[in-house]
Amino acid sequence: MANQKNEIPEIVISRLPIYLQKLNQVLKEGKTLISSQELAYHLGVTATQIRKDLSNFGGFGKQGLGYNVVKLLESLRDILNLNRIWKAALFGVGNLGQALLSYKGFSSKGFEIVAAFDNDPQLVGKEIKGITVQSVDDMEKGMCASEVKIAIITVPAGQAQALANRLVDCGFKAILNYAPVTLVLPEEVKVSNIDPVLVLQKMAYYLD
Amino acid sequence: MANQKNEIPEIVISRLPIYLQKLNQVLKEGKTLISSQELAYHLGVTATQIRKDLSNFGGFGKQGLGYNVVKLLESLRDILNLNRIWKAALFGVGNLGQALLSYKGFSSKGFEIVAAFDNDPQLVGKEIKGITVQSVDDMEKGMCASEVKIAIITVPAGQAQALANRLVDCGFKAILNYAPVTLVLPEEVKVSNIDPVLVLQKMAYYLD
DNA sequence: TAGATTGTTAATCGATTAACAATC
DNA sequence: TAGATTGTTAATCGATTAACAATC
Missing domain, CATH: 3.40.50.720 (NAD(P)-binding Rossmann-like Domain)
Incomplete structure (x- = not known):
């Protein structure tokens, strides 16, 4: 009944831009893969929280490897409606x-x-x-x-x-x-x- | 053991400046008393939450009447260390x-x-x-x-x-x-x- | 295969809300 | 006194964390 957007806590949505910001930095540094642990490390959140947040929208990572930086960036931009001006x-x-x-x-x-x-x-x-x-x-x-x-x-x-x-x-x-x-x-x-x-x-x- | 400051949730502290801001407006309008209900009304919080937040620091209101605007302002400024430059x-x-x-x-x-x-x-x-x-x-x-x-x-x-x-x-x-x-x-x-x-x-x- | 890391469930933790006795 | 509103307890709600099976 309620659409998906209503079901995802606003506090989750407010963290996604922070992940996006960090991923852009990581991309500039040339990394192509990143684990939730690495991503969390400097953001003041836990790796579990990142995985939980992302799992609201699907599975973006690969077990044993982590997340493809470019793909996750694209996914987050999609989720946040940022693929437009x-x-x-x-x-x-x-x-x-x-x-x-x-x-x-x-x-x-x-x-x-x-x-x-x-x-x-x-x-x-x-x-x-x-x-x-x-x-x-x-x-x-x-x-x-x-x-x-x-x-x-x-x-x-x-x-x-x-x-x-x-x-x-x-x-x-x-x-x-x-x-x-x-x-x-x-x-x-x-x-x-x-x-x-x-x-x-x-x-x-x-x-x- | 732990001092009081450690025990009060940061989310409570972050709401106090908003109460302070609203009380300053209310004061300018000439009101001398305000209930938690009135204070809450335009802040997007509940009256209960305001009372709960304030109760972390003591009792500032009077049953049946509400809060003295000037006194509550002073108390909040004290709590937040704002009585100095x-x-x-x-x-x-x-x-x-x-x-x-x-x-x-x-x-x-x-x-x-x-x-x-x-x-x-x-x-x-x-x-x-x-x-x-x-x-x-x-x-x-x-x-x-x-x-x-x-x-x-x-x-x-x-x-x-x-x-x-x-x-x-x-x-x-x-x-x-x-x-x-x-x-x-x-x-x-x-x-x-x-x-x-x-x-x-x-x-x-x-x-x- | 062995090691690593995800995605998810269940447990825990903490914050909000409802309810109401106390009392102005 | 009667009505109103606080301060606080207990219940509820929701978010975070721990743990681990799945799987790359």
Whole structure:
């Protein structure tokens, strides 16, 4: 009844990109085979956990040998829907927004920021990294009928919830939120938060 | 035997800053009392979980009434060691590093970047947001005997592990790592990673 | 074949939730 | 007092780990 996606724990899914990242490193080092033990070694997880995680999607290894690096990479990219380019729209072209526009790590991993929006009249119309900043007022015009389903929010905290509501109405399905607020949105929309202050506050507990 | 800190699950600690964030919002709205139910409502957690989390540290509420917002805020700040200013050093003054140097959210929450380091001769000596960029070569000179225990890494992936090793040798105890690699460090050093690509890759699984 | 490592089951561990007595 | 909500126990749920047969 429920499709397979619902059955696989989110915590498993969140580890797959880490495996992918490590496998890319391993590939660069020229290894063609890797055991779950080796893969686990530097990732802070156990070999058993890697095998268990992967077994949710099938058997990718060979007993006695381990995993073919290239094949496992391809399989993980398939599972995570990474065999395509994902377009994203950026909201808020301040310091952080501009840094993200300049970040080369997105495009090399298949994520491309194709539009940028800001409220500041000084910024609207300006071209940054090949992208012309548009007014947030015009968001619906260009985006709602487009194939862009990922939004990156780097607006001030006070504006984030209202913007997020508009994005959901517009049809965005995934939001990467850098604003320091917890967004309240329908559960069919995926939201992930990046807030360095929360992370530092957590670490502070263990200091001193 | 074991001190209390070891006994409280890390997952509990990681939720406390979120409660803190919400309580600050609630305080601004002028509320003086809040129930676990209300607090939970917009945080995607249950009221029971909030009460359970808090009960690790004592009883902060009053039956029939809820929690005094100001008192709970103060208690959480005490628990998380946030009643002081934490100094941090930044490594890597590229786009992202400069955005972090400009970010006002750190100082308003008690985190202050007091030093910045880069390898680029063009950047060394330059002053950004009141901080003079120093050469990474000189890191040990200024930092190892200092009270700065938090490092923020925004250098390229290939340089992060070697830098982190030096930081640990130097006496840093917490590392906020923006480089897209998993750092391997002694377990007494707290490491947190922020990598938007991993987050986007996870969300991609649920798209389409 | 002998050695190594997977994929999977069962056991363990730990976190979340439900329920409710205590009490404001 | 009556109603509300905490703090906590016990039950449930889910994730991790240990163990090992299968098999390369």
